[in-house]
Amino acid sequence: MTEPTSGAPSAAGSGHDRLRATIGHLVDTYRARPGPLLPILHGVQHSEGHIPDAAIGLIAEALTLTRAEVHGVVSFYPDFHTTPGGQHRLQICRAEACQAQDGRALEQAARDLLQVDWHQTTADGRFTLEPVYCLGNCATGPSVRLDDTVHGRVSAASLQALIERAQHEPVNIQGLLAVSREVDHG
Amino acid sequence: MAEVHTVYVPRDTTACSLGAEAIAQQLGRHLAMHSPDCRLVRNGSRGAFWLEPLLEVETEQGRLAYGPVTPEQLPDLLAAGLLAGTTEHPLYLGPVDDIPWLRRQQRLTFARAGVTDPLSIEDYRTHGGFVGLKKALSMTPQALVDEVKASGLRGRGGAAFPAGIKWQTVLDAPADNPGNPQSGRKFIVCNADEGDSGTFADRLVMEADPYMLIEGMIIAGLAVGADYGFIYLRSEYPLAHQVLQEAITRAEQAGWLGADMQGSGRDFQLEVRLGAGAYICGEETSLLDSLEGKRGMVRAKPPLPALKGAFGQPTVVNNVLTLAAVPWIIDQGGQAYANHGQGRSLGTMPFQLAGNIERGGLVELAFGPTLRELVEDFGGGTRSGRPMQAIQVGGPLGAYLPAAQWDTSLDYEAFAEAGAVLGHGGVVVFDDTVDxxxxxxxxxxxxxxxxxxxxxxxxxxxxxxxxxxxxxxxxxxxxxxxxxxxxxxxxxxxxxxxxxxxxxxxxxxxxxxxxxxxxxxxxxxxxxxx
Missing domain, CATH: 1.20.1440.230 (NADH-ubiquinone oxidoreductase 51kDa subunit, iron-sulphur binding domain)
Incomplete structure (x- = not known):
């Protein structure tokens, strides 16, 4: 979900300004609400694709927290990533209801198909593979989530088809839209 | 047969995970070209997940059901006369209300699930929605708490603590807290961090009948004197998030939520907070830390969240199902709810049949039947066709039960005696290949x-x-x-x-x-x- 950078020498500086503006906007939106840190972090992750190191100091400053406090929160939650991931996030459910439906074989198939292990990104930067502990689709497992869409009764073959289809699709921007809508309503 | 005027295609996560979205798109194009007078409604799901995608058409004989329909089968079904209510197709299931799996349930909380368009306030009201809230607006806080006490409702998140007693504690708790910016406030927090594998009842409430949860939270606010609520929702539920956000906006626009609700002079604000992938945040004290923007670390108790909860203020923390049961209880009376169930397990429980199961989905029943009746009569045994070996009840922290224990009655006390827990009602079946x-x-x-x-x-x-x-x-x-x-x-x-x-x-x-x-x-x- 990272926006393409121009690669020009000034990109770092303008990127920082843009990040500052994004965070400023998020802070303005959520500051009046009690406990605004998680919504702000979600907002940064949606717009940047991850939580860049520079964001930690900016958020800390805006909320009068220490960098350590913000870093501690970011590192606690599996959803927050401090490095950019692949264009698509593929989550395979590893929990019991999916295990009962041969989910362990699907876990292995996912790793074999993408040639990566958990939390890794494919060499072409297309997919990041993550475990997930339950998608709430437990009567029709095994289940996977590709970006914001959940798929049920997934087999190794249908997973392969899903991956191949996603390879030819543009990046999913549903998450981005959801956040901008939320900010508009805020 | 006459052309039908309404077709229903569910849009809950499970139906969509099996192709309902593609079906709705195909069907939409077909209707635009061939039957412009026929309305396509995206209903919730009835929770009969083994039949999803479950299509329904409205006829003079009631709603007729077809399923499970794959996107590939839709053209054939249309050609066979779906839009004329054909009874001749292999996917035809009969009138939806006659499907035994649904008919034999006792649906109080899930009565509207799959029947209505989840986001239509009109549908909600036509089917009994906001009756409890209207009544609650004219009742005293103590009368509301007493009604919940009389219902015998216990926390459906897993701990099964009596909801009325928790509410009484918050109602009686002083909210003055000098030096705290939130001093004077009380909060309603809905625990929607449904992380237990094998459970999806909270999700179904939020995706299929979100106004019921909103109504339950407002009533809780009226009962304890809180004017602000949070739904702490797990991020693994993107569709529930979308539906809740939209429902809150619409409820506010229609004057059911926000300032001066229905001209009553009472306020209630509601906000969805997204978790970030940590299972532990389903534990109520971790949830509160997370809500406050911290690491989701467990707090020592005391102090009880009822006295010192969100942002240091008195707080009701209830599960989705607990709050969702409240509108019915206030509408029909606590005693009517308590007439269901047995012993100290009163009312109904939405059991969730999951894992290796032939007929999986949501089965709402009064407490009392045995686990065997649930997995055999409703579940139909394993999907693989092999013998069942173990059943895990109550999520990842629940015991694995062998066949010798399947005659245990589904109530809190009977399960505790068997060294097991009912938890949030998740039932995960494993066949004999499980290690x-x-x-x-x-x-x-x-x-x-x-x-x-x-x-x-x-x-x-x-x-x-x-x-x-x-x-x-x-x-x-x-x-x-x-x-x-x-x-x-x-x-x-x-x-x-x-x-x-x-x-x-x-x-x-x-x-x-x-x-x-x-x-x-x-x-x-x-x-x-x-």
């Missing part, structure tokens, strides 16, 4: 991954648990390792701060006790069994 030693290992591994790390028995005990079980599996000094595992389970049970570490021994011990073969324990070598 119970791997399941026990996974229970420890899950605890290792999801522990918040605050207390040692949970943080370190789970790591050692995985290692010990690995050695048992590898037959490395097995008898001694089994003794060690039993001791480790005791340490975790008695020494952990919350249910995460405290209940992880449930699946582990039950697996060792009931399925000793899987651990290489033969009758001759059983000295070390837990």
């Amino acid at each position: 119970m030693a791997q399941q026990a290992r996974f229970a420890m591994e899950f605890c290792m991954v999801e522990s918040c790390g605050k207390c040692t028995p949970c943080r370190i005990g789970s790591v050692r648990g995985v290692e010990v079980i690995d050695r048992i599996i590898a037959d490395d000094n097995r008898a001694a390792q089994l003794d060690l595992l039993a001791e480790l389970c005791d340490t975790m049970e008695f020494g952990s701060l919350c249910a995460m570490g405290g209940m992880t021994p449930n699946p582990v011990r039950s697996a060792v006790e009931h399925f000793p073969d899987a651990f290489g324990v033969t009758p001759e070598s059983s000295a070390g069994a837990a």
Whole structure:
């Protein structure tokens, strides 16, 4: 979900300004609400694709927290990533209801198909593979989530088809839209 | 037969995970070209997930059902006369209300699920929505709390604490808290961090009938004197998030939520807060820390959240299902709710049939039938067709039950007596190919991954648990390792701060006790069994 950078020498500086503006906007939106840190972090992750190191100091400053406090929160939650991931996030459910439906074989198939292990990104930067502990689709497992869409009764073959289809699709921007809508309503 | 005027295609996560979105798109294009007068409604789901995608058409004989329909089968179904209510297609299931799996349920909380368009306030009101709230607006806080007490409603998140007593504590708690910016406030927090594998009832409430949850939260606010609510929703539920956001906006626009609700002079604001992938945040004190923007670490109790909860203020923390039961209770009366169930387990429980099951989905029943009746009569046994071997009830912290325990009655006390828990009502079925030693290992591994790390028995005990079980599996000094595992389970049970570490021994011990073969324990070598 990272926006393409121009690669020009000034990109770092303008990127920082843009990040500052994004965070400023998020802070303005959520500051009046009690406990605004998680919504702000979600907002940064949606717009940047991850939580860049520079964001930690900016958020800390805006909320009068220490960098350590913000870093501690970011590192606690599996959803927050401090490095950019692949264009698509593929989550395979590893929990019991999916295990009962041969989910362990699907876990292995996912790793074999993408040639990566958990939390890794494919060499072409297309997919990041993550475990997930339950998608709430437990009567029709095994289940996977590709970006914001959940798929049920997934087999190794249908997973392969899903991956191949996603390879030819543009990046999913549903998450981005959801956040901008939320900010508009805020 | 006459052309039908309404077709229903569900849009809950499960239906969509099996192709409902593609069906709705195809059908939409077909209607635009051939039947412009026919309306396409995206209903919730009835929770009969084994029949999803379950299409329905409105006819003079009522709503007729077809399923499970794949996107590939839709053209054939249309050609056979779906839009004329054909009864001749192999996917035809009859009138939806006559499907035995649905008809034999006792749906109080899930009466509207799948019937209505989840986002239509008009539909909601036509089917009894907001009647409880209208009544509540004219009742005193104490009368509301008394009604919930009379219903016998207990927390549906797993701990089963009487909801009325919790509400009374918050109602009676002083909110003055000098120096706290939130002084004077009380909060309603809905725990929608439904992380237990095998459970999806909260999700179905939020996706299929979101106004019911909103209504329940407003009533809770009126009962205890809170004017602000949070729905703490897990991020694994993107569709529920979307539906809730939209429902809140619409409820505000229609004057059912926000300032001066229905001209009553009463206010209630509601906000959805998204979690970030941590299972432990389903534990109420971790949830509160997370809500406050901190790491989701478990808090020591006391103080009770009812007295010192969100942002240091008195707070009701209830599960989605607990709050969702409230509008019915206020509308029909606490006694009417208490007329269902048995003993101290009153009302209905939405059981969730999951895992290797032929007819999985949501089965709402009064407490009382046996586990066997549930998995056999409703569930129809395994999907693989092989014999059932173990059933895990109550999520990843619940025990694995062998066949000898399947005649246990589904109520809180009967399960406690059997050394098991009902929890949030998740029922995960495994067939005879399951390796119970791997399941026990996974229970420890899950605890290792999801522990918040605050207390040692949970943080370190789970790591050692995985290692010990690995050695048992590898037959490395097995008898001694089994003794060690039993001791480790005791340490975790008695020494952990919350249910995460405290209940992880449930699946582990039950697996060792009931399925000793899987651990290489033969009758001759059983000295070390837990």
